[in-house]
Amino acid sequence: MARISPLIILPPAIFAALAGLFAAGMLRDNPDELPSALIGREAPLTETGTLSGKPPFDPAVLSDGEVKLVNFWASWCAPCRVEHPNLAELAEGGLPVYGINYKDDPQKAAAFLAELGDPYRAIGTDDGRVARDWGVYGVPETFVVDGEGRILERMAGPVTQRAIADRLQPALDQAASR
Secondary structure: OOOOOHHHHHHHHHHHHHHHHHHHHHOOOOOOOOOOOOOOOEOOOOOOEEOOOOOEOOHHHHHOOOOEEEEEEOOOOHHHHHHHHHHHHHHHOOOOEEEEEEOOOHHHHHHHHHHHOOOOOEEEEEOOHHHHHHOOOOOOEEEEEOOOOEEEEEEEOOOOHHHHHHHHHHHHHHHHOO
16 A cells, blocks of 8 residues: 655645635735734824924824824835825814824935925924834824824825725714714
């Protein structure tokens, strides 16, 4: 009788395990969203650098009593360019928007704002340390922060009209009802 080598079973077993992992990932509730351990916690109060000619970001503003957005962005980021008009619209509507410029050349960041407008009340610069403290995976990422400095929502990806309606506005409404 021929004996089957255990090595013959190994490739199909590895394939089945990988297929199971891929299927589990595709069947998650929201496969586009990365988890955040900071929801419901106080926002990190990490000091940022400054962008010449712009009001500096003071972490104390996070607990000033106003609901706000904190947006991580960069001039080299194409989705940041896409979301910029929506951030400007939110800021024009009275929502405070604060920017953290992530790993960017200061002249290019200033040129980006000169070209597209500046929706930010204040801007901080970051070499990666601030983003790490906030749990940022990449730019753009936007956080809804309540008036007491707690993070209510984290949104990875550009702020689109759909994202405003589906994600940001419910979090802003929840914060306003507190």
